[in-house]
Amino acid sequence: MTVQVVTGTGTEIGKTVVTAALAAAALAAGRTVAVLKPAQTGLLPGEPGDVEEVARLAGPVTAAELARFPDPLAPATAARRAGAVPVGPEEVAEAAAKLATGHDLVLVEGAGGLLVRFDGQGNTLAEAARLLAAPVLVAVPAALGTLNSTALTAEAARARGLEVTGTVIGGWPEHPGLAERCNTGDLTEAAGAPLLGAVPWGAGGLDPAAFRQAAPGWLAPELHGRWDAAGFRGTWADR
Ligand SMILES: Nc1ncnc2c1ncn2[C@@H]1O[C@H](COP(=O)(O)OP(=O)(O)O)[C@@H](O)[C@H]1O
Ligand SMILES: [Mg+2]
Structure with missing residues (x-):
């Protein structure tokens, strides 16, 4: 798999931190990595965006952003309010495909959740993923409510013909409560796809060297890591 689309059940779930962990683990495994943010909203030119955060944490990746709109809104709305041309799915697919010719792994980070509109035609990240296959x-999230939002996202992805690689918990708390612990067991059924990792809460605040060293320990072997799903569940699920 060369192009991996990274979405979330919503905004502020940890897509960027998870993307950084994926990039760091792939780099540690000797892969070349590009990170593509089709539309960055809520920032002015010159401010560090999600791809800069991924590069800061993960190390030498090719970082690409196709458009930036200052309002902290869905890309379609933010583009409209800026009087700017929105980012269409063909543009996203073309950019990702081009990066894929020169990198082992291309991570495409969406904005918000899967069905957030990118343009005035109702296109979403899902349409870009479909074009790219x-x-x-x-x-x-790990917390109460995640089973529903995870199931909705996975079902919407599959309804659009997309394969769901799996889920990664964006922020695993230091002191998980009952819901978090039980969710480690139930997320797989909710997603219809495996739980492939858990990034500890606070990981984004680690210094980059510590982040890079730890990242493979947060992700399953399918994602170039050495995280053990059964061990993680055994530690938490039924306590
Ligand atoms: N594992 C984590 N460690 C530290 N901070 C996190 C973690 N997950 C999320 N955050 C924080 O929560 C916010 C949202 O995370 P982010 O990765 O930017 O989410 P998204 O990309 O889904 O919007 C950020 O301020 C980020 O620093
Ligand atoms: Mg982000």
Whole structure:
């Protein structure tokens, strides 16, 4: 798999932190990595965006952003309010495909959740993923409510013909409560795809060297890591 689309069950779930972990683990495994943010909203020119955050944490990746709109809104709305041309799915697919010719792995980070509009025609990240025939990894919360939002996202992805690679918990708490612990067991059924990792809460605040060293320990072997799903569940699920 060369192009991996990274979405989340919503905004502020940890897509960027998960993308950084994916990039760091792939780099540690000797892969070349590009990170593509089709539309960055809520920032002015010159401010560091999600791809800069991924590069800061993960290391030498090719970072690409196709458009930036200052309002912190869905890309379609933010583009409209800026009087700017929105980013269409063909543009996203073309950019990702081009990066894929020169990198082992291309990570495409969406904006918000899967069905957030990118343009005035109702196109979403899902349409770009469909054009690329790229699988979708879903960053999910650990807390109560995640089973529903995870199931909705996975079902919507499959309804659009997309393969769901799996889920990664965007922020695993230091002191998980009952819901978090049980969710480690139930997320797989909710997603209809495996839980492939858990990034600890606070990981985004680690210094980059510590982040890079730890990242493979947060992700399953399918994602170039050494995280053990059964061990993680055994530690938490039924406590
Ligand atoms: N594992 C984590 N460690 C530290 N901070 C996190 C973690 N997950 C999320 N955050 C914080 O929560 C916010 C949202 O995370 P982010 O990765 O930017 O989410 P998204 O890309 O889904 O909007 C950020 O301020 C980020 O620093
Ligand atoms: Mg982000």
